[in-house]
Amino acid sequence: MNTILLVEDEADIREPCVEFLKMMGHDVYGAQSSKEAFELIQKYKPNILILDLNLKEKLTGLDVYKKALELVPNAKAAIVTGLGEGKIAEECAAAGVKIILEKPMAIEKFQETVERLIKGE
Amino acid sequence: MSFLAFTGLINTLTCIVLGFFVLIKHPKSLQNLSYFILNATVALYSLGYFFWQLSIDVTPATFWFKVLVTGFILLNSAYLFFVFVFLNMIKERWRILIGSLIINIFFVCLNLSDMFYRNLSPRFGLGFWPTPTIFFNVYLFVWFSQCFYGFYWLLVGQSLSSGRRKEQIKYFTLSAVVGFFGGATNWPMWYGINLPPYLNILISLYIAIVAYAIIRHNLMDIEVIVKKTAVFAGLFIFVYGVFTVVTILGQELFRNTLGWNQWFAMVPTVIVIIFATKPLETVLTNVTEKFLFQKKYDYKQILQAFIDEVITELNLENIVKGTEDLLAKTLHPKSFEIFLLNREGSQFASYRTGAFALKLDAGLAAELKRKKEIVSIEDGGSDPSKNTGLVAEIKQFGAVIAVPLVLQNELSGFMLLGAKKSDESYSKEDFEVLMDLAKTEAVAIKNARFVEELNLAQAELLRAETMKQVASMADGLSHQFNNRFQAISTPLGLLNFMITKTMAELPSASSEEKLKKMEDVLAKIKDGVSKASANAVRGGEIAKGLLKYSRPEKAGYQMQDIAKALNLGLELLEYKHADFSQIEIKKDIAQDLPQTWANMSYLQDMYQIVIDNAYDAIKQRLEDEPGLKGTVGVRISANQLKNLILIEVQDNGMGMRPDILEKVRNAVPYVTTKASSSEKSGYGAGVQVLRRLVGFHDGRLDYESNWGQGTKTIIEIPVKLQPIDTEARL
Numbered sequence: 001m002n003t004i005l006l007v008e009d010e011a012d013i014r015e016p017c018v019e020f021l022k023m024m025g026h027d028v029y030g031a032q033s034s035k036e037a038f039e040l041i042q043k044y045k046p047n048i049l050i051l052d053l054n055l056k057e058k059l060t061g062l063d064v065y066k067k068a069l070e071l072v073p074n075a076k077a078a079i080v081t082g083l084g085e086g087k088i089a090e091e092c093a094a095a096g097v098k099i100i101l102e103k104p105m106a107i108e109k110f111q112e113t114v115e116r117l118i119k120g121e
Numbered sequence: 122m123s124f125l126a127f128t129g130l131i132n133t134l135t136c137i138v139l140g141f142f143v144l145i146k147h148p149k150s151l152q153n154l155s156y157f158i159l160n161a162t163v164a165l166y167s168l169g170y171f172f173w174q175l176s177i178d179v180t181p182a183t184f185w186f187k188v189l190v191t192g193f194i195l196l197n198s199a200y201l202f203f204v205f206v207f208l209n210m211i212k213e214r215w216r217i218l219i220g221s222l223i224i225n226i227f228f229v230c231l232n233l234s235d236m237f238y239r240n241l242s243p244r245f246g247l248g249f250w251p252t253p254t255i256f257f258n259v260y261l262f263v264w265f266s267q268c269f270y271g272f273y274w275l276l277v278g279q280s281l282s283s284g285r286r287k288e289q290i291k292y293f294t295l296s297a298v299v300g301f302f303g304g305a306t307n308w309p310m311w312y313g314i315n316l317p318p319y320l321n322i323l324i325s326l327y328i329a330i331v332a333y334a335i336i337r338h339n340l341m342d343i344e345v346i347v348k349k350t351a352v353f354a355g356l357f358i359f360v361y362g363v364f365t366v367v368t369i370l371g372q373e374l375f376r377n378t379l380g381w382n383q384w385f386a387m388v389p390t391v392i393v394i395i396f397a398t399k400p401l402e403t404v405l406t407n408v409t410e411k412f413l414f415q416k417k418y419d420y421k422q423i424l425q426a427f428i429d430e431v432i433t434e435l436n437l438e439n440i441v442k443g444t445e446d447l448l449a450k451t452l453h454p455k456s457f458e459i460f461l462l463n464r465e466g467s468q469f470a471s472y473r474t475g476a477f478a479l480k481l482d483a484g485l486a487a488e489l490k491r492k493k494e495i496v497s498i499e500d501g502g503s504d505p506s507k508n509t510g511l512v513a514e515i516k517q518f519g520a521v522i523a524v525p526l527v528l529q530n531e532l533s534g535f536m537l538l539g540a541k542k543s544d545e546s547y548s549k550e551d552f553e554v555l556m557d558l559a560k561t562e563a564v565a566i567k568n569a570r571f572v573e574e575l576n577l578a579q580a581e582l583l584r585a586e587t588m589k590q591v592a593s594m595a596d597g598l599s600h601q602f603n604n605r606f607q608a609i610s611t612p613l614g615l616l617n618f619m620i621t622k623t624m625a626e627l628p629s630a631s632s633e634e635k636l637k638k639m640e641d642v643l644a645k646i647k648d649g650v651s652k653a654s655a656n657a658v659r660g661g662e663i664a665k666g667l668l669k670y671s672r673p674e675k676a677g678y679q680m681q682d683i684a685k686a687l688n689l690g691l692e693l694l695e696y697k698h699a700d701f702s703q704i705e706i707k708k709d710i711a712q713d714l715p716q717t718w719a720n721m722s723y724l725q726d727m728y729q730i731v732i733d734n735a736y737d738a739i740k741q742r743l744e745d746e747p748g749l750k751g752t753v754g755v756r757i758s759a760n761q762l763k764n765l766i767l768i769e770v771q772d773n774g775m776g777m778r779p780d781i782l783e784k785v786r787n788a789v790p791y792v793t794t795k796a797s798s799s800e801k802s803g804y805g806a807g808v809q810v811l812r813r814l815v816g817f818h819d820g821r822l823d824y825e826s827n828w829g830q831g832t833k834t835i836i837e838i839p840v841k842l843q844p845i846d847t848e849a850r851l
Binding site for chain 2 (some may be wrong): 010012013016017019020022023054055056057058081082083084087103104105106107108110
C-alpha cells in the first residue's frame with residue numbers, strides 16, 4: 001500500500017488534490033507547512049512525497065525532502081513549482097528528485113505523476 | 122668732432138651695447154654668440170672709424186685706418202658665421218666659413234703690411250683717405266661677393282619659412298642691407314669720388330632694426346624683459362627727473378624767498394622725494410602695464426576671469442565653448458579644435474566631431490606627451506627637430522600650434538589653434554598665456570568628465586536596480602499567478618472527475634443512491650466553483666496591484682499623503698518574496714500627517730527598498746538564529762511645526778558593523794553588508810538609489826545600527842507646499 005504525503009501551503013490546491021488521490025484509492029495525507037510535514041512523515045512514513053517548492057517559509061519543499069530522507073530514505077519525490085522547471089532542475093537533480101511539475105497543471109497530470117512515482121521512477 | 126666721427130662713435134656704442142646685451146641674455150646660445158662677434162667686428166670698424174676721423178695727423182690716422190679696415194674685413198666672416206648659425210646651416214657650410222676666414226685673414230695681413238692701399242692723404246675735408254692698390258680692388262670684389270652670398274642665403278631662408286620665423290629673417294636681412302649699404306657709401310671716397318659717406322650712420326640703423334626685430338618678433342628669443350625694463354626705466358628716469366627738478370626749484374624758492382639756509386631748504390625736497398618715490402613707482406608700474414603692455418594686461422584680466430569661471434564649470438560642452446570664445450576674443454585664431462583622450466584611453470579624438478582619431482603613442486600626441494609644451498610650426502618647419510610627419514599632422518587641421526593639456530604628468534588632450542587672423546605670429550607671451558590656460562583647462566575637463574561618468578554610473582545603477590527589482594518581481598508574480606491558476610484548475614479538475622464518475626455510476630444506482638450521489642456532486646460543484654471563483658478574483662487583484670505599480674496613482678509630483686505609498690510598497694514585496702509574510706510588519710502612522718509635494722512612484726520605490734533591505738537583513742540573521750521572529754516597525758510622524766515628516770523603519774536583522782555603517786552613512790558606493798560578500802547585499806547598491814530617491818524630495822537619509830541587533834533607517838522629508846523643481850530630478 002502506498003502512502004502519499006502532499007505538502008502544499010495553498011489550501012485551495014492541497015485539499016482538492018488530497019481528495020482526488022483518496023478517490024483514486026490512495027492513502028493520502030496533506031501538510032500545510034514543513035513542521036506539519038515532518039510530523040506526518042514521522043507518523044505515517046510515506047513512500048511518496050509530493051512537495052510544493054515555495055512554502056512561504058524559510059524551508060523550501062526541496063529542503064523538506066532532503067530532511068525527510070533521514071526518516072524515509074527510500075521515499076520517491078516530485079517537486080511542484082510555479083517558477084518554471086529551468087530555475088530548479090539542477091538543484092533537484094543533485095538532491096535526487098527527478099520529477100518536477102510546473103504549475104498550473106491539469107489534475108490528470110498530477111495523477112500521472114503519482115503513478116510514475118509508484119512505479120519507482 | 123666731425124659728423125663722420127660722430128657716426129663712428131654712435132655706431133661703436135650701439136654695436137657694443139646691443140652685442141653685449143644679446144650675449145648676456147643667452148650666453149650659451151651659439152646664435153647669440155655669433156651675433157656678438159658680428160657686432161664686435163662692426164664695433165671695431167666703427168671705433169677705428171671714430172678715431173681715424175678725429176686724427177689730425179697722418180700717423181695716428183694711418184693706425185686707426187688699419188684698425189677700421191681690419192674691422193670691416195673680419196666683419197664679413199663674422200656676418201657669414203651669424204647667417205649660417207641663424208639659418209641652421211652651420212653644419213653644411215662650415216667649410217665655406219673657414220675658407221672665407223682664411224681669405225679674410227690673408228687680406229688682414231695685406232692691410233697690416235701696407236699692400237692694401239698707399240699713402241693716406243686729406244681728401245675733400247673729410248679726413249685722411251687711402252689710394253687703393255690692386256689687392257684692394259680684388260678684395261672689394263670679395264667683399265661684395267661675401268655680402269651677396271650672405272644675402273642670398275637670407276633670402277632663401279626667408280622663402281622657406283613662414284610666420285614669426287619669416288619675419289625674423291626678413292628684418293635681419295633688411296638690417297644687413299642697410300648696414301652694408303651704409304658702410305659701402307665709404308668706397309667712392311677711396312677712389313677719389315667726392316661722395317661724403319654720411320650714410321655711414323646707417324650702421325646704427327642696422328642696430329635699431331635688429332633691436333626692433335627683437336622687440337617685435339622675438340629675434341634671438343629676447344622679449345619681455347627688454348620691453349618692460351627699458352620702457353619702465355626710461356619713463357621712471359624722465360618722470361622722476363622732472364619731479365626732482367621741480368622739487369629742487371622749490372628748494373631754491375624756500376632759500377631765496379624765505380631766507381632758509383641751504384641745508385634747511387633741502388629738507389622739504391628730501392621729505393617729498395622720500396614719500397613720493399614709492400607711490401610714483403607704483404603709478405608708473407601700473408601705467409606701464411596698462412597702457413604700454415595693454416595686450417598682456419588684458420590677457421591677465423581675461424584669463425583670470427576665465428579661470429575663476431571654468432574651474433567651477435562641470436559641463437564639458439560649456440568648458441570647450443567658453444575656451445573657444447575666450448581665445449576668439451584674445452588671440453583671434455583662424456581655427457580652434459580640441460582633442461580629448463577617449464574613455465578607453467586608447468586615442469585622442471576631436472571633441473566636436475568625434476572623428477580624426479589620433480593614436481596615443483605616435484606623431485603629434487607622442488610629441489606633446491614627451492615635451493609637455495606647445496608645439497609650433499609657425500616657422501614653417503625649418504626647425505630640423507620637427508619631423509615632416511608632425512608638421513603635416515598639425516597642418517591637416519589647419520592649425521599652426523598645438524597646446525597640450527597635461528594633468529598629473531599625463532596628456533589628457535590638446536588644443537589646436539590656427540594662425541592669428543591678423544597674421545601676426547604667436548609671441549612668447551601668447552605661449553605663456555596658452556600654457557596657463559591649458560593647465561586650468563585640463564583640471565576643468567577632468568572634473569567635468571568625472572561628473573559625467575558619475576551621472577552615467579548613477580543612471581546605470583538606477584536602471585540596474587530597477588531591472589533587479591523587476592526580475593525579482595517577475596519571479597514572485599509568476600509564482601502568485603501560477604498558484605491562482607492551479608487553485609482554479611485543481612478544484613475544477615476534481616469536479617470534472619467526480620461528475621464523470623457519478624455519471625458512470627448513475628445508471629446502475631437506485632433512485633435513492635442516485636439522489637445521494639447527485640446531492641454529493643452538487644455540493645462539490647458549489648465548493649469547487651466557489652474556490653475557482655475566489656482564486657480568479659484573487660488573480661485579478663494581483664494584476665491590479667501590478668497596474669498600480671506601473672501606473673502609480675497620481676503619477677509625477679503632486680500633493681501626496683506620504684504614508685499611502687507604504688502599503689503598495691509592502692504589497693509589492695509580498696509578490697517578490699514568497700516568505701515575506703513570515704516577517705511581522707508593525708505600522709505606527711500618525712493621524713495628522715501633513716501632505717507634501719511628492720512623487721508617489723518614487724515614494725513606493727523608497728519604501729520598497731528600505732523594507733526589502735530590512736527583509737534581507739532579517740534573513741541574514743535567521744541563518745544564525747533560526748528561531749528569530751523577524752519584525753519590521755514602520756513609524757511615520759511629523760514634527761511639532763508640521764514642516765518635517767519623519768519616517769523610521771526599524772528591523773531586527775543582522776545590523777551593520779561600525780565600519781560598514783560609516784560607509785553607508787557617508788554614501789560610499791557599492792558597500793555590502795553581507796559577510797560572505799555574495800551577490801546580494803543588505804545595504805549595498807540599493808542605498809545609492811535610495812539616497813537619490815530621498816534626494817528627489819530634498820530629504821535626508823541616515824542610519825543607526827548595532828551589529829547583530831538591527832538597523833534603523835531614518836528618512837526626513839521636508840514638507841513642501843509648492844512644486845519642487847522637477848526638471849532637476851531624474
